[in-house]
Amino acid sequence: MNSMLQPAIANSRTIAYRWWALIALALAQFLVVLDASIVNIALPSLGSELHLSTNTLSWVITAYVLPFGGLLLLGGRLSDRFGHRKLFMIGVAGFALASAAAGLSTSGAWLLAARAIQGASAALLAPAALALVTKLFADPRDRAKALGIWGAVASVGSAAGVLLGGVLTASLGWSSVFYVNVPVAALVLAAIPFLIVKDSLGERVSLDVPGSASVTAGIVALVAALSGTEQVGWTAPQTLVLAGLAVVLLGSFIFLEKRALNPLMPLGIFRNKSVTGGNLAMFLIGGATTGLFFALSVYMQQVLHYDALKAGLTQLPLAGALVAIAGVVPAAVKAVGTRKTLAASLILLAAGLIWLSFSPSDATFAANLLGPSILIGIGLGGAFVSGTELAVNGVADGEAGLASGLVNTSQQIGGAIGLALLTTAASSRIDRLLGRGAAEAQALTGGFSWVFLGAAAFAIIGAIVVLAIVRSSSSSKVSD
Known part of the structure; x- marks a missing residue:
């Protein structure tokens, strides 16, 4: 009798x-x-201390992105097979250890290896x-409320990176941007066993090794x-060959x-129009936001001559x-549906991006950047x-990890x-502007305005795609 009651008691505790x-999970995603x-x-x-060239410095970013984007689908499928909680905790532990190793780096090779392990660990924990x-x-x-909190915490991570990076580097040195992950990850690891019970394992079927190898290598080559x-x-030649x-x-x-007995990614999942539309939207959102934060950061520092800390504070x-x-989205979803909420948000x-594209080379924050920033944030x-909710709507429990991996993959590849x-x-x-004799500030401003307009085009295309692919559902406004 006691053994029969234990699952019920454990599930009650989880509820x-x-x-x-949710807070612990969102912290890890953050x-x-x-x-x-x-x-x-x-x-x-770190480049100065570790004697890294400019080209090698770019690999500090790439070494993280490549395994992260390339292993997300496999990470999602592994979590479906071996348990979401187990894979999440393995991913968090690996991320913390790799972060500590990165902070202790004494050479470029050491740092790049640690960053690669960080990316691989992130590919395990994010879909799980x-x-x-x-x-x-x-x-x-x-779920709408939960995903509202999830989306807000995860989204703020992009904006907070510039601020925290500036504060930590200026006060504690470059290694602190890695060390900061360790106590947060340790807190998550300590809390999860008390908050979430061990989940049941998926069917004991063989993993799709050829599919895993081909998609991982393909995504890595593309990125x-x-x-x-x-x-x-x-x-x-390098670009064309890859x-x-x-x-x-x-x-x-x-x-x-199409031929695998137990495929890594059953293609039938895309018969769910919510999954298809949500992933296409997240792909385009990733493209828009990555370009936005890159251009905005450089524009503020190279054109407006903000220091790193001031540039970060302007993201607040x-x-x-x-x-x-995030607190309003669930109500909007309930009132008009996920599809319309997503389209309106895009x-x-x-x-906001079009408004930002008109910022001049002598812009002031209050007059030119504050308004667009708030509209972009909304x-x-x-x-x-709403994009994340749409992409996982109607997915069976056995494919929850796969659907979650797809969302993250779409966003990374889109970025x-x-x-x-x-x-x-x-x-x-x-x-072209420099060739015509424009001053450097005006030329840079003109180039960045194209980035903002291009990002706006991604968002508009995303709204059109969502409205065209995902049809209204008379049964549930959540899947509208």
Whole structure:
């Protein structure tokens, strides 16, 4: 009798503490997002101390992004197979250890290896964390609230990276941007066993090794090709070879998945129009936001001559709007549906980006940046929350990790492609303006305005895609 009662008691405990569990899960996701941007401000300091060239410094970012983007699908499937809580905790532990190793780095090779392990660990914890959220909050209304908090915390990570990176590097040195992860990860690891019970294992079936290898290698090749375009160009042999390899590998993956007995990514999941539309939206949101934060940070420091700390502090209104809108999104979803909420959020995001594109080379924060920042924050907050909810809507528990991995993969690949396209367009615009005799500040401003307009185009396309693909549902406004 006692053994029969234990699962019920454990599940009751999980239900009672699920909002605390959500905070712990969101904190881990915050670290994953934060680490993609917090290192940027520290690059000059660590490059000087570790004697790294400018080209090698770019790999401090790439070494994290490549395994993260490449292993997300596999991480999601592993969590479905071996348990979401178990894979989440393994990922958090690996992330903490790799962060400590990165802070202790005495050479470039050591640092790059630690960053790669960070990325691989993030690929385990991120899909498992989102899968746990969707399982903990099965009721559509509670799930909307939970994803509102999740989206706000994760989204703020992007904006907070610049601020925290500047503060920590200036006060404690570059290694502190890595060490800061360790106590937070330790807190999460200590809390999770008390907040979430051990989940049941998936079916004991063999993993799709050929599919895993082909999609991981294909995504890595694609991200590597796109990440290198700014240094070597779009037509360089390196770019063409890697892009061709990516096409072959990803094509092979689709071929293998159609024939696999237990596929890594059952292609039938895309018959769910919410999953398809949500992932396309997150792909385009990733492209818009990566370009936005890159261009905005450089514009503030190189054109407006803000120092790192001031540039970070100017992100606070945007981050504040993100957090504030998270409390409103669930009500909007309940009133008009996820689809319309997402489309409206993307339009607001596009409007803020277009407004920002008119900022001059002598802009002031209050007159030129504050208004667009708040509008962008509102649009981003609504888009992240409703886009994530749409992408996991109607997915079975056995594919929760897969769906969560897809969301993160879409966002990462969209960010890589968007950044490559937008920075190439900006560089071309800057070169043309300089060739016509424009001052450097005016040329840079003109180039960055193209980045903001391009990001706005991504957001508008995302709104059109969502409205076209995801049809209204008479049965539930959540899936509208």
